[in-house]
Amino acid sequence: MKKDEYLYLDHAASTPMREVAFEVYKYTESVAFANSAGGHALSRKAKNILEESRDSIANHFGAAPKEITFTSGGTEADNWIIKMPFINNKNKNAELVTSEIEHEAVLGSAEWVESLGYKVHLTPCDKDGVIKVDDVLKNVNKNTEIISIMLGNNETGVVQPIKEISQALKELDSEYIFHSDVVQAVANRKLDFHNIGIQSAAISGHKIGGPKGVGIMFLSSEVKLPSFLHGGKQELERRAGTVNVSGVASLSAALDEQQNSMIVQNQKILNERTEFEKKLWNSLDVMVVGDTVDRLDHISNIQFSGINSETLMVALDLQGLGVSRGSACASGAQKPSHVLQAMKVSNEKINSHLRFSFGWNTNVGDGIKAADIVLSVIKGMS
Ligand SMILES: Cc1ncc(COP(=O)(O)O)c(C=O)c1O
Structure with missing residues (x-):
């Protein structure tokens, strides 16, 4: 790569x-x-x-x-x-x-x-x-x-x-x-x-x-x-x-x-995130955290039912997609997320979340590209 x-x-x-x-x-x-x-x-x-x-x-x-x-x-x-x-x-x-x-x-x-x-x-x-x-x-x-x-x-x-x-x-x-x-x-x-x-x-x-x-x-x-x-x-x-x-x-x-570029930039980020979440939703058993409430456009925290997030994160990295399990501090320490704990996510599900976060240099098409990598990696895991 x-x-x-x-x-x-x-x-x-x-x-x-x-x-x-x-x-x-x-x-x-x-x-x-x-x-x-x-x-x-x-x-x-x-x-x-x-x-x-x-x-x-x-x-x-x-x-x-x-x-x-x-x-x-x-x-x-x-x-x-x-x-x-x-x-x-x-x-x-x-x-x-x-x-x-x-x-x-x-x-x-x-x-x-x-x-x-x-x-x-x-x-x-x-x-x-x-x-x-x-x-x-x-x-x-x-x-x-x-x-x-x-x-x-x-x-x-x-x-x-x-x-x-x-x-x-x-x-x-x-x-x-x-x-x-x-x-x-x-x-x-x-x-x-x-x-x-x-x-x-x-x-x-x-x-x-x-x-x-x-x-x-x-x-x-x-x-x-x-x-x-x-x-x-x-x-x-x-x-x-x-x-x-x-x-x-x-x-x-x-x-x-x-x-100065916020309106255009946010629109691009939101489009990519929407494409990404839509594609995952249509193909997998996933839950998007906060999808019904006010949410910053660049963050997508996804629960992948029955999949260990650490294993998935490593596999995605090998396929050229860099994401994290939550806060950088929390993922380094390998501790369950205190945020998901506060939201009363069950112990069983807490280790099946990954955070995907978009930014100013995200390109058109990155949302679909990321979803394709996730889908192919999960297919390979089963
Ligand atoms: C919400 C929030 N607060 C504080 C910090 C810490 O900022 P810095 O890395 O500049 O010390 C971060 C960084 O991850 C953050 O996301």
């Missing part, structure tokens, strides 16, 4: 970099490699590129530039926002409300908060993977510091009612941060953070055709949080360390292209 014949359907784990993101990275690294915190002309050049990128990124999300801080990725942004309200918190009864279906970056941070002795509420979801507004509200009280509910789930693509939750929260007489991990949703939706009603958000560069190791923390100017990394005075003294200007500029270029 030639390298370019391999069909990559694991964009929810990581996307290839867009050409424009590569070009901007190379350009910035060659003309503005200096430390953006320095005092000479080349540093000023780097600083200008950094601030232009911040302005442009903020603009895409209806945010003010000072509400955007650059991080090493989605994991860092989630960790920062969830852990910091509990550092030196004088209220020993402070609480965190999150959900059973969050990404490991949120759940791991929540475990850490719990290990300090604070109470953590894990909101359940229904059988379609949707969190109910009332189930979140039930756990919110005067001790709630932060509520963290993701917008689009990374394993199923199922979209959560974030705007409804934020509206309901406004009715309560409580002070809290409403955080949302929008890492997957950004790949597919235009988002105005203030309009949605969240005070913070986590974004990752490599899910939208930008580089790995760069992310964004949106933090509303109403909210003050302690610094996560201490040292230099970078990023409005919020995050010490030399800023990855080339990575930020590259992310910004990827985001521009992604946001």
Whole structure:
């Protein structure tokens, strides 16, 4: 098999970099490699590129530039926002409300908060993977510091009612941060953070055709949080360390292209996913997770009745189709998916799911091609 014949359907784990993101990275690294915190002309050049990128990124999300801080990725942004309200918190009864279906970056941070002795509420979801507004509200009280509910789930693509939750929260007489991990949703939706009603958000560069190791923390100017990394005075003294200007500029270029081409891109992705699911439905005993609810266009989580997903994934890889069993972290650890467990998928069925995820460089015909590979591999397995 030639390298370019391999069909990559694991964009929810990581996307290839867009050409424009590569070009901007190379350009910035060659003309503005200096430390953006320095005092000479080349540093000023780097600083200008950094601030232009911040302005442009903020603009895409209806945010003010000072509400955007650059991080090493989605994991860092989630960790920062969830852990910091509990550092030196004088209220020993402070609480965190999150959900059973969050990404490991949120759940791991929540475990850490719990290990300090604070109470953590894990909101359940229904059988379609949707969190109910009332189930979140039930756990919110005067001790709630932060509520963290993701917008689009990374394993199923199922979209959560974030705007409804934020509206309901406004009715309560409580002070809290409403955080949302929008890492997957950004790949597919235009988002105005203030309009949605969240005070913070986590974004990752490599899910939208930008580089790995760069992310964004949106933090509303109403909210003050302690610094996560201490040292230099970078990023409005919020995050010490030399800023990855080339990575930020590259992310910004990827985001521009992604946001400006979103309608056409989403249509293409949706067409391919529809063709793919239709062909599998017509030929096999499969179930598509979240097919009756609001779902991000790029994710298709399929249950293959009576088939072990690990065996199928390996066989598909050998035939040139790259997919995953769920979140990249979960598949590496070979643990059953906590998201499917939360959806009450039976133990017997939980190991028969695979995630296929489409992306910006998916081509017309890839949906059918992928379905054909799946059908021939399953035929060969019986
Ligand atoms: C929903 C979600 N949150 C957070 C992350 C972590 O982002 P990063 O890889 O940039 O640390 C991911 C990546 O898989 C994700 O899908």
